[in-house]
């Protein structure tokens with residue numbers, strides 16, 4: 001939902017090219033279908049779909065290693081959760097920067113969110129500030145910038161923003177563990193359901209169960 005709101009925001013202001021990366025995550029087929037549907041709805045024709053073989057081969061995350069269970073509650077402490085995929089966003093951004101250089105694009109939007117979110121270290125503002133210095137030093141023109149318009153927003157605010165922009169939340173996929181119907185109990189589903197509840201809006205996708213959220 002963060003990526004979708006971010007794509008809707010970028011589409012409002014710019015001619016957008018969209019990147020999707022499959023990296024061996026449990027729900028990669030469903031996420032790729034969501035990407036195609038969202039691009040269709042937003043009218044984004046220029047698309048790049050790539051596969052990253054490294055992240056699954058490396059493992060170390062509940063999303064890419066079947067031996068590590070997806071937790072059913074968001075982490076309540078400040079520890080990095082097991083759903084963190086080690087340094088994943090750097091892989092995504094590196095592909096995006098390479099493509100941007102070829103396209104002549106100067107802005108890369110990413111829907112990273114820090115407050116009331118998963119607690120991933122590659123969603124911190126300082127990380128993107130540092131990455132922008134890497135881009136400046138390592139590209140031909142040095143004029144490409146990663147922007148993170150959602151990074152300081154709470155999830156409920158992202159729901160509101162997306163609704164204002166007409167972001168197609170009905171086409172999005174957030175569940176970490178299932179591809180047929182969103183489970184409603186993994187940490188990603190719970191964060192999403194909390195966000196819609198806090199915004200006072202019904203999430204447009206169906207869930208297998210929402211028991212966990214009703215307990216909160």
Ligand SMILES: [Zn+2]
Pocket residue numbers: 174175176177178182183184185186187188189190
């Ligand atoms: Zn789920």
